[in-house]
Amino acid sequence: MPTSVRAHITGTVWKIEVARGDNVAEGQTLVILESMKMEMPVESPSAGKVSVISVKEGDAVDEGAVLLTLEP
Numbered sequence: 598m599p600t601s602v603r604a605h606i607t608g609t610v611w612k613i614e615v616a617r618g619d620n621v622a623e624g625q626t627l628v629i630l631e632s633m634k635m636e637m638p639v640e641s642p643s644a645g646k647v648s649v650i651s652v653k654e655g656d657a658v659d660e661g662a663v664l665l666t667l668e669p
């Protein structure tokens with residue numbers, strides 16, 4: 598079952614640390630969001646493979662927006 602990784606804050610996608618097809622570990626930083634001049638890492642909730650990246654650097658996102666999708 599795919600896992601949607603969501604933004605935990607409203608902000609801007611500052612940096613995407615992974616690419617489609619990358620294998621990631623639980624707790625690995627996937628995306629860095631910027632909000633109110635602070636950088637907030639979004640970490641992987643589980644190990645998996647990045648299947649979809651739904652945002653690009655510079656995108657404004659709302660809290661709860663899907664950033665990327667992981668396959669087991």
